[in-house]
Amino acid sequence: MINVNKIQFKDNTDRYGHLTPIEGGSDIPFDIQRVYYISDVEEGVRRGFHSHRRLKQILICVHGKVKILVKTPAQEEIITLDSASQGLYIAEMIWREMYDFEDGAVLLVLASDHYSEDDYIRDYEQYEQEAKEYFGGGDCG
Secondary structure, three states: OOOEEEEEOOOEEEOOEEEOOOOEOOOEOOOOOEEEEEEOOOOOOOEEEEEEOOOOEEEEEEEOOEEEEEEOOOOEEEEEEOOOOEEEEEOOOOEEEEEOOOOOOEEEEEEOOOOOHHHEEOOHHHHHHHHHHHOOOOOOO
8 A cells, every 4th residue: 555564673582572673764764753652542442533644653563452444545454563573654645543452552653743733634534635636636545
């Protein structure tokens, strides 16, 4: 899918556990300006329901498991994040929803910019309209 791909980070494993280094400039395709995490999501709760006009993000489930729905007006994919050594890169103009958070799951988000409400598209019909223009009409990715 356009503007979405999984990233495999190095995973150094030994008898002491796992160490997963993530380095700006090589592992992350943007300068990290904001970091936050989502945890303690109750069973059955869906989060997200938005797109960003410019923001790029990497989602990493550092503990547990979560499903991510990513879509354009023409494509839709569900991606399961269940490894702290995998990230999901989501660039601009991709609708996303996070759900099926396993009990105890922690979703870490690395973002390319500081929070700006103006960057959010929270209405799906508005998103479809802007996405069709962004992706050039037809296929939308």
